[in-house]
Amino acid sequence: MRTLIVMTSFALSCAADLALAQHNHGAPAAGTRPADAAPAPGGRPGGGRPSGMREWTRQPLLLGRPVKDDRAAALITARGLTAGGITVYAADGPAEARKREFAIDAEGARIEAVAPKTGNYHWVLAREESPELVKVASTAWYFGNPGDGPTDMLATPKHELEIVPSPLPREHRSYREAEKWKFLVRYHGQALAGQALAMETEFGSRTQAVTDANGIATLVFPRDFKQPPKGDGESEDPRARGRFVLVTEKEDGGKRYLTAFNYSYTQDPERSRSLGWGAAFGILGMVAATPLLRRRQQAQGDKDHA
Amino acid sequence: MLETLFPTLSRVRFVVQLAMLFLTVYGSVVVGTYAADKITGALPALSCAYDQANGAYCVLVPTQHQVHHRIGMAMVQAQQLTTQMVLPLLMVLLTFFAFFFVIGKAFCGWVCPLGTLQEWVGKIGRRFGFGVRRFEKGDLGEVKRIRPVKWVVLLGFVFLLPLLTGLGVTPHSLGNPYCDICPSRIATTLLTGNTEELALRINDGWKFGLGATANVLIGFMLVGGLALRLPFCRICPLLAFNSVFQRLSPMRLSKPTRASCGSCHICTDACPMDIPEISSAEGRKAYNEDCTLCGRCVEYCPQDKVIELKWGPLALFGSSRAYYKAKVARELPDGTVKPLKFVRNAAKPATADA
Incomplete structure (x- = not known):
């Protein structure tokens, strides 16, 4: 028995070590469901409806879309600010490659994962600066290959006034209608208490939250999602994404800092699901199993009588 | 301890x-x-x-x-x-x-x-x-x-x-x-x-x-x-899926040929997957595709070292008569234990009626 207990402890510690060793593996591309992880237009964080739609905000935005046949690249365009380039931070890879600059051309900026086979979240930002104003647009982009989690990357200050998701949605998850999510606002790396954080969505909702003593603002995503128009015979796409942007501003030393973080969110899954039907089929399964209970008791009773 | x-x-x-x-x-x-x-x-x-x-x-x-x-x-x-x-x-x-x-x-x-x-x-x-x-x-x-x-x-x-x-x-x-x-x-x-x-x-x-x-x-x-x-x-x-690779892992159920195995079938009664081979077979066949290595068959084998859980050459846990006696006193091989008091009480009148 002692051998078994020792071996069990050893096996579990091996499994734990192995688990951590596997830290970078098994990460298919982001999606709301495991098999929905295939690259899909607008299906990536930072994406949303195809470009060319009406302008829904005057805030600075970074809009992205996947590059066909290249899981390690994305095309980012900046709106609402004039920036010469895009800065990309990675959580993984060689130290010198964790912060890189990509030039913007007519098509936008083609950004790349820190290494062709290293993915996960990358932090993307563009900056416009004048003597009076520093305007920053930021977003996150999920490359569909394995890579380190973004904890340290998000914890590292990158510019003056920042909006930091706490946390970003996990794999197979997204921001969704009616859910509460937290965002940290910090200034020069320090949490900023009492700071207003405004949210705008592409469906017209406007809301605001104020950070607590720890610099955390809690926002409830509005229940405003509208499915894109669908053709005859097409069903709703539960993976369709809408855009939102968070904005915060601060004046300091005669200079105004405006920072935005934009990303995508999806509809409340309960809209296309029925708990009633689910419960009904669950009960059906229970009813189907009841003969297993009844018949055995009868057989046992017969045995007792005998 | x-x-x-x-x-x-x-x-x-x-x-x-x-x-x-x-x-x-x-x-x-x-x-x-x-x-x-x-x-x-x-x-x-x-x-x-x-x-x-x-x-x-x-x-x-x-x-x-x-x-x-x-x-x-x-x-x-x-x-x-x-x-x-x-x-x-x-x-x-x-x-x-x-x-x-x-x-x-x-x-x-x-x-x-x-x-x-x-x-x-x-x-x-x-x-x-x-x-x-x-x-x-x-x-x-x-x-x-x-x-x-x-x-x-x-x-x-x-x-x-x-x-x-x-x-x-x-x-x-x-x-x-x-x-x-x-x-x-x-x-x-x-x-x-x-x-x-x-x-x-x-x-x-x-x-x-x-x-x-x-x-x-x-x-x-x-x-x-x-x-x-x-x-x-x-x-x-x-x-x-796991059973495809079960022979490749050092962790396994071992039941070599032993004269002391009396084919009492208690191990099969104890098996939550109802595997008959654990009592009827020996060697590789005893470690069946349905086995989950829960170890109940080892616990309920009343013979010394007839069935073992092993990792490579290391025996992690082996059957023993003394262990079996203590175990079976608490729980029968098929998992039957003393029912809750109110269940026993509810059963009594029915028995009396019969």
């Missing part, structure tokens, strides 16, 4: 199952939000990726994903075969095997959250006086009749349908069909207070049908599990 805390193998397994249930259902609390995604996508246990609080997830998720999105689509495009078809699937299988190597099929009997839940449902059934139903002649029929089902589920729902979907033959809704019928998806998400997976998708006929199947299975498991031990494990594709 250790032997006071863990007097039996069952107690050790109970504690391990409890810890693993926590890790596989709520593990992100311990390992962190992002690390939880990355611990593994190749766990040889039904730890569901739909559960947003878990600490790892099941090998069947990336397997279906690779077959659907990589193999099927790459076959259609007929290009970059090596990098797009072989490597991704190989990586998943290698990662899976790296995990599997440590404790082999004990992932089923010691780690899988759905197995743990089913066992606990069974314990409740015993406490409430429900008699055990068995796959054997005279009750539910021979266990061999149900064994092929898990292979059909593995080949059909984990490989074939995702492949056909990747090839464009079947609709996109059939891209991860096993996840859609998996009762662990519902059980583990309900344990986190999330009813989303219990709810059925109503805008997609295929998803509705597959989801309804999962709901029927979980309902059947919750009630049927009161009498039938491990009802879902018997058709679980992960048990089939």
Whole structure:
């Protein structure tokens, strides 16, 4: 028995070590469901409806879309600010490659994962600066290959006034209608208490939250999602994404800092699901199993009588 | 000290199952939000990726994903075969095997959250006086009749349908069909207070049908599990998946030929999977494809060192007559224990009437 207990402890510690060793593996591309992880237009964080739609905000935005046949690249365009380039931070890879600059051309900026086979979240930002104003647009982009989690990357200050998701949605998850999510606002790396954080969505909702003593603002995503128009015979796409942007501003030393973080969110899954039907089929399964209970008791009773 | 805390193998397994249930259902609390995604996508246990609080997830998720999105689509495009078809699937299988190597099929009997839940449902059934139903002649029929089902589920729902979907033959809704019928998806998400997976998708006929199947299975498991031990494990594709590699892991059940084995069949009575071979066969055949390495057969073997749990040459736990006597005094081989007091009281008048 002692051998078994020792071996069990050893096996579990091996499994734990192995688990951590596997830290970078098994990460298919982001999606709301495991098999929905295939690259899909607008299906990536930072994406949303195809470009060319009406302008829904005057805030600075970074809009992205996947590059066909290249899981390690994305095309980012900046709106609402004039920036010469895009800065990309990675959580993984060689130290010198964790912060890189990509030039913007007519098509936008083609950004790349820190290494062709290293993915996960990358932090993307563009900056416009004048003597009076520093305007920053930021977003996150999920490359569909394995890579380190973004904890340290998000914890590292990158510019003056920042909006930091706490946390970003996990794999197979997204921001969704009616859910509460937290965002940290910090200034020069320090949490900023009492700071207003405004949210705008592409469906017209406007809301605001104020950070607590720890610099955390809690926002409830509005229940405003509208499915894109669908053709005859097409069903709703539960993976369709809408855009939102968070904005915060601060004046300091005669200079105004405006920072935005934009990303995508999806509809409340309960809209296309029925708990009633689910419960009904669950009960059906229970009813189907009841003969297993009844018949055995009868057989046992017969045995007792005998 | 250790032997006071863990007097039996069952107690050790109970504690391990409890810890693993926590890790596989709520593990992100311990390992962190992002690390939880990355611990593994190749766990040889039904730890569901739909559960947003878990600490790892099941090998069947990336397997279906690779077959659907990589193999099927790459076959259609007929290009970059090596990098797009072989490597991704190989990586998943290698990662899976790296995990599997440590404790082999004990992932089923010691780690899988759905197995743990089913066992606990069974314990409740015993406490409430429900008699055990068995796959054997005279009750539910021979266990061999149900064994092929898990292979059909593995080949059909984990490989074939995702492949056909990747090839464009079947609709996109059939891209991860096993996840859609998996009762662990519902059980583990309900344990986190999330009813989303219990709810059925109503805008997609295929998803509705597959989801309804999962709901029927979980309902059947919750009630049927009161009498039938491990009802879902018997058709679980992960048990089939693990059994493909069971000879490659050093962790195994050992029953060499011994004259002292009296073929009393107590080990089969104790086996929650109703495996007759553990009593009727020896050597490799005794370590059957359905075995989850739970160790109950070892605990309930009344002969010294006839059955052993081994890791390589190391004997982790062996049967002994003294252990058997102590064990059987607390619980009968089929799991029967003293029912709860009110159940006994309720049974008394009926007996008196008879």
